[in-house]
Amino acid sequence: QLVESGGGLVRAGDSLxxxxxxxxxxxSSYAMGWFxxxxxxxxxxxxxxxxxxxxxxxxxxxxxxxxxxxxxxxTMYLQMNSLKPEDTAIYYCAAYSSLxxxxxTARSPNRYDYWGHGTQVTVSS
Numbered sequence: 001q002l003v004e005s006g007g008g009l010v011r012a013g014d015s016l017x018x019x020x021x022x023x024x025x026x027x028s029s030y031a032m033g034w035f036x037x038x039x040x041x042x043x044x045x046x047x048x049x050x051x052x053x054x055x056x057x058x059x060x061x062x063x064x065x066x067x068x069x070x071x072x073x074x075t076m077y078l079q080m081n082s083l084k085p086e087d088t089a090i091y092y093c094a095a096y097s098s099l100x101x102x103x104x105t106a107r108s109p110n111r112y113d114y115w116g117h118g119t120q121v122t123v124s125s
Contacts, residue, residue, distance in 0.1 A: 001022070001023040001024075001114075002020055002021070002022050002023075002093050002094070002095060002114055002115060002116035003020070003021045003022075003116055003117070004018060004019065004020050004091060004092065004093050004116045004117065004118055004119035005018065005019050005020075005021070005119060006018040006019045006119060007090075007091060007119030007120045007121045007122075008120075008121065008122070009122045009123075009124065010083055010121075010122070010123055010124070011083075011123070011124050011125075012083060012084055012085055012123055012124065012125050013083065014083050014123070015079070015080060015081045015082075015083065016080045016083060016121060017078065017079045017080065018034075018077070018078045018080070018091050018119055018121065019075055019076070019077050019078075020032070020034075020075065020076040020077070020078075020093030020116060021073075021074060021075050022074045022075070022076070022095065023074070024074070026097075027071055027074040028051060028071040029051055029097060029098055029099050030095040030096065030098060030114075031048065031049065031050050031051055031095065031096055031097075031098045031101075031106060032048065032049050032067075032069060032076045032093065032094065032095050033045065033046075033047065033048040033049070033093070033094045033095070033106060034046040034047045034048070034067060034076075034078045034091060034092070034093055034094075035091070035092045035093075035094060035109060036087075036089035036090065036091045036092065036121075037089055037090050037092070037118075038086075038088060038089040038090075041089075043092070043109055044058070045058050045107040045108070045109070046058055046061055046065065046078070046091070047065055047067040047078060048067070048105060048106055048107065049067045049068065049069055049076065050098065051098040053068075053069065055067050056105050056107075058107075060086075061080075061087075064080065064081050064082045064083075065078060065079065065081070066078070066079040066081075067079075076093060078091070080121070083121075083123045084123060085123050085124065085125045086123075087121060087123050088121060088122050088123050089120075089121060090118040090119065090120050090121075091118060091119050091120075091121050092115055092116055092117075092118045093115070093116045094109065094112035094114060094116070095112060095113065095114045096111060096112045096113045096114070097113070
C-alpha cells in the first residue's frame with residue numbers, strides 16, 4: 001500500500017515536498033516513481049528512482065524537482081522547488097518490484113504495479 005501526503009496550495013516560485021509511505025518489509029527492493037495528472041490531461045511521468053538510488057526526471061521538472069528515498073522509513077519523497085502554475089496536478093506515487101522487473105528506467109505508468117491515491121498540488125500564479 002502506498003500513501004501520499006504533503007500536497008497543498010502554494011504560490012508560484014514556492015517549494016513543496018510530497019511524501020509516499022509504503023507498507024511492507026521489502027520497500028528497498030522496489031523501484032519507485034512519481035506521476036501527476038492535471039484536469040483533462042493524461043497521467044504523466046514526473047520522476048523515478050531505482051532500488052539503488054539512481055534517479056531520472058521528465059524534462060519539464062529537471063533542475064527543479066528532486067526525488068529521493070529513505071529505505072529505513074519506507075518513504076519516498078519529491079522535493080519541488082520553483083513551482084509553476086503548470087505543476088498543478090494530483091501527484092501519485094507508484095512502485096514495482098525490481099526483483100521481477102529489470103527496467104533501467106520506467107517512464108510509462110504501465111510498468112508500475114502499485115499506486116497510491118494521490119495528493120493534490122495547486123500552484124497559484
